[in-house]
Amino acid sequence: MGYTLRRGRLVAAVVLAAVAAVPRAPRAQDDVRRELEEMKKQLRALQQQIERQQAIIQRLTAGQQQAAPAAAPASPPPAATTATAEDEERLRRQVTEQVLRRIQPSLAAANKTFPAQFNPAIGFVIDSVGSYSSKERSNFEFRSGEIGISASVDPFARGYAIINGTQTGIDVEEAAIVTTSLPWNLTVKGGRFFADFGRLSKFHDHDLPFVNRPIALDRYVDGESQADGVEVNWLAPLRQYLTLTAGAYNKMGADNTRVDNTVPRDFSKNTYLGRAATFFNLSDANSLDLGASLAYTPKVEEDGGAHRALSGLDLTYRYVPLSEASYRGLVWGTEALWNQEDRPLGGAAAPASAAASLARTLAPGLLAPLAGPLAPAPLAVAPASAPAGFRQHNAVGLYSYLETRLTRRFSPGFLFEWAQDVDGLRGDTIAYSPYLTIWASEFQRFRLQYTRLEEPGSHDNQFFLQWTVILGSHVHTFRDR
Amino acid sequence: MRTTLITLLAGVGLAFAGPAAAAKLDVVTTIPDLADFTRQIGGDRVEVTSLATGVEDIHAVPMKPSFAVLLNRAQVVVLMGLEAEHAFLPALLEASRNPKIQRDQPGYVDASVDITPLEVPTRIDRSLGDQHPMGNPHYNLDPVMMKDAARAIADGLARNDPAGAPTFEQNLAALLAKLDANIARWEKEAVPLHGKKVVSYHPDLIYLCERFGMIPFGTIEIRPGVDPTPSHVADLETRMREEKVDLVVRERHYPAGLAETVAAATGAKLVELPVMVGGVPEAKDYVGLIDYNLHTLLKAVGAG
Numbered sequence: 001m002g003y004t005l006r007r008g009r010l011v012a013a014v015v016l017a018a019v020a021a022v023p024r025a026p027r028a029q030d031d032v033r034r035e036l037e038e039m040k041k042q043l044r045a046l047q048q049q050i051e052r053q054q055a056i057i058q059r060l061t062a063g064q065q066q067a068a069p070a071a072a073p074a075s076p077p078p079a080a081t082t083a084t085a086e087d088e089e090r091l092r093r094q095v096t097e098q099v100l101r102r103i104q105p106s107l108a109a110a111n112k113t114f115p116a117q118f119n120p121a122i123g124f125v126i127d128s129v130g131s132y133s134s135k136e137r138s139n140f141e142f143r144s145g146e147i148g149i150s151a152s153v154d155p156f157a158r159g160y161a162i163i164n165g166t167q168t169g170i171d172v173e174e175a176a177i178v179t180t181s182l183p184w185n186l187t188v189k190g191g192r193f194f195a196d197f198g199r200l201s202k203f204h205d206h207d208l209p210f211v212n213r214p215i216a217l218d219r220y221v222d223g224e225s226q227a228d229g230v231e232v233n234w235l236a237p238l239r240q241y242l243t244l245t246a247g248a249y250n251k252m253g254a255d256n257t258r259v260d261n262t263v264p265r266d267f268s269k270n271t272y273l274g275r276a277a278t279f280f281n282l283s284d285a286n287s288l289d290l291g292a293s294l295a296y297t298p299k300v301e302e303d304g305g306a307h308r309a310l311s312g313l314d315l316t317y318r319y320v321p322l323s324e325a326s327y328r329g330l331v332w333g334t335e336a337l338w339n340q341e342d343r344p345l346g347g348a349a350a351p352a353s354a355a356a357s358l359a360r361t362l363a364p365g366l367l368a369p370l371a372g373p374l375a376p377a378p379l380a381v382a383p384a385s386a387p388a389g390f391r392q393h394n395a396v397g398l399y400s401y402l403e404t405r406l407t408r409r410f411s412p413g414f415l416f417e418w419a420q421d422v423d424g425l426r427g428d429t430i431a432y433s434p435y436l437t438i439w440a441s442e443f444q445r446f447r448l449q450y451t452r453l454e455e456p457g458s459h460d461n462q463f464f465l466q467w468t469v470i471l472g473s474h475v476h477t478f479r480d481r
Numbered sequence: 482m483r484t485t486l487i488t489l490l491a492g493v494g495l496a497f498a499g500p501a502a503a504a505k506l507d508v509v510t511t512i513p514d515l516a517d518f519t520r521q522i523g524g525d526r527v528e529v530t531s532l533a534t535g536v537e538d539i540h541a542v543p544m545k546p547s548f549a550v551l552l553n554r555a556q557v558v559v560l561m562g563l564e565a566e567h568a569f570l571p572a573l574l575e576a577s578r579n580p581k582i583q584r585d586q587p588g589y590v591d592a593s594v595d596i597t598p599l600e601v602p603t604r605i606d607r608s609l610g611d612q613h614p615m616g617n618p619h620y621n622l623d624p625v626m627m628k629d630a631a632r633a634i635a636d637g638l639a640r641n642d643p644a645g646a647p648t649f650e651q652n653l654a655a656l657l658a659k660l661d662a663n664i665a666r667w668e669k670e671a672v673p674l675h676g677k678k679v680v681s682y683h684p685d686l687i688y689l690c691e692r693f694g695m696i697p698f699g700t701i702e703i704r705p706g707v708d709p710t711p712s713h714v715a716d717l718e719t720r721m722r723e724e725k726v727d728l729v730v731r732e733r734h735y736p737a738g739l740a741e742t743v744a745a746a747t748g749a750k751l752v753e754l755p756v757m758v759g760g761v762p763e764a765k766d767y768v769g770l771i772d773y774n775l776h777t778l779l780k781a782v783g784a785g
Contacts, residue, residue, distance in 0.1 A: 041597065186578070323537065324734065477572055478573065481544045
């Protein structure tokens with residue numbers, strides 16, 4: 001019996017020594033991990049072997065006791081039992097220490113790769129669109145190559161950046177710091193980011209459910225809700241989901257040319273935002289998101305110093321059957337916007353807008369060596385010809401789309417859009433867009449879309465094929481849900 | 482008028498605010514299997530809510546804002562780990578603004594810390610599908626591995642409620658004894674399944690196969706998370722016929738049509754299995770889940 005136990009320990013020690021004698025030369029982290037896994041398995045096997053042997057010993061002991069209850073003592077003398085327990089404990093300690101000593105160099109080798117692991121997660125999106133328009137004919141558009149970078153800054157904040165290269169240049173779409181440990185459910189965001197206005201104005205182009213940004217968002221928000229500034233968001237400590245956002249920015253809207261983003265200004269010329277968003281879980285499968293936003297600028301130079309208020313309501317209904325969430329579902333999303341501002345009679349002057357637009361899309365580094373009309377200086381200059389006057393004009397627009405998921409691969413949808421002209425100089429624009437999204441995988445997507453665009457006095461038939469892929473890190477964010 | 486307004490506001494406040502905070506540890510688990518274990522280990526000292534109901538694909542649990550509210554109030558979150566919840570949990574944790582349950586904090590209880598996963602990839606590449614760099618995360622279908630998960634949960638609860646540690650230890654011992662007794666029974670019952678070849682829709686049955694002696698033959702998905710192409714299905718059917726595959730398992734959150742077609746084309750028996758507690762009404766708890774799965778498989782091979 002004792003011999004069996006000793007032999008078991010001896011085998012254990014020999015196998016452990018063999019395991020521990022694995023060469024210690026530096027190796028790739030994968031090799032180290034595999035080696036550690038192998039060691040863990042072997043240790044577990046040894047442990048199980050010892051347990052089995054102990055069970056055999058106990059059975060044998062019990063058998064002997066039953067066979068000769070009177071002839072032998074029922075159990076070993078107490079001193080012997082204590083000695084065995086001490087031996088076992090000592091052996092366990094020795095094995096543990098030996099294993100730890102042996103794996104320490106491997107752990108140290110693995111640790112050497114850690115500095116590289118501090119690098120941020122990097123993802124890259126390629127978005128390409130081929131189109132044909134009855135007005136503008138065909139076009140292959142490299143829409144964007146977008147690098148996304150994100151990492152924790154320290155225990156108190158994280159940072160992320162979205163840098164977008166397009167046909168016309170490179171642009172930092174977002175580069176923001178977000179706090180992660182403020183009390184009272186608060187989050188503060190600073191830098192350049194997409195302001196918390198509405199729903200789809202916070203989406204990057206390639207994340208939209210259809211090929212193009214809705215006309216109402218393009219006209220009133222002026223592209224994505226890009227803003228340089230600061231934003232505070234509060235999650236109300238209630239059982240009902242409710243978030244409130246307050247923000248202050250130079251301006252809002254990536255293509256908003258009303259305000260020059262590059263010069264200091266009075267507080268009255270900043271844009272201030274307020275938003276409330278809530279969520280109703282109607283049932284396990286049905287839910288409703290509701291939001292209301294207001295972006296207010298007390299004084300807009302281009303509007304003769306008058307204020308501008310852009311309000312929005314957004315509603316998103318989702319049907320997601322829990323047991324079929326990957327391949328069945330329905331989304332109905334609607335946003336309505338109301339733009340109130342004084343507009344120059346005859347519309348905003350084009351030259352300043354065009355120069356500002358060019359400046360935004362070209363990298364500052366590219367602009368610097370340029371002289372003449374393309375240099376940054378003219379951006380701060382007022383329109384070449386002063387408007388004859390201003391008049392208040394309210395413009396309203398909306399979009400509404402319905403998208404169904406038929407399989408994991410196919411999601412058809414239909415988008416309706418209606419928008420009034422910001423300056424009130426032209427009639428309304430209406431567009432109808434059936435589309436089909438085809439997911440080759442989670443990281444590759446094709447989209448076919450037809451758009452019937454009806455503008456005052458003309459119409460256009462547009463066909464699109466979008467091909468979007470994601471390389472590298474891809475994080476499912478709460479904002480893009 | 483003012484009284485009416487105050488009454489109205491108070492009513493709204495009551496409707497939105499929940500009951501007064503209880504002394505129990507508020508625990509949110511990602512899946513019902515972990516909720517079952519946490520309830521058994523935590524006993525009266527915990528209040529447990531599961532985000533998933535059990536019928537979902539763990540990789541596609543909807544990211545509902547109401548979950549952010551639950552997590553905001555939680556003192557502990559218990560998760561499967563191995564990035565099983567990558568599609569919803571990291572974003573929800575950030576949205577929860579709850580520092581206590583963020584990764585590496587005491588309230589973040591990863592049940593996989595002592596699990597040695599299967600299928601740890603030796604190469605990370607998206608051409609190989611939606612990979613889990615740390616290994617296959619569907620270990621909840623192996624009751625032996627779930628003993629390790631139970632220990633991790635007990636440790637996690639004790640970390641957050643040190644006064645309850647003796648209770649958790651005692652309840653853990655009872656749970657492990659119950660699992661041991663059932664594991665011995667399941668291993669005996671599963672003998673007719675030994676050597677049976679199994680095709681599943683997604684590679685989430687590998688731990689069940691490994692534990693009960695079945696052979697995972699392949700998946701209907703061409704790669705994890707990627708729907709099959711016609712050529713993959715044709716190739717799979719050919720190989721299944723050649724190798725005489727016994728069973729096609731459709732996890733109940735995947736579409737039925739293709740699994741039925743593959744089974745019919747190859748003569749394999751089609752079986753529909755839940756992968757989480759709550760996936761079928763019979764799987765009311767973890768023992769019920771494994772019971773249901775084994776008995777369904779045994780019935781399919783004519784041994785039930």
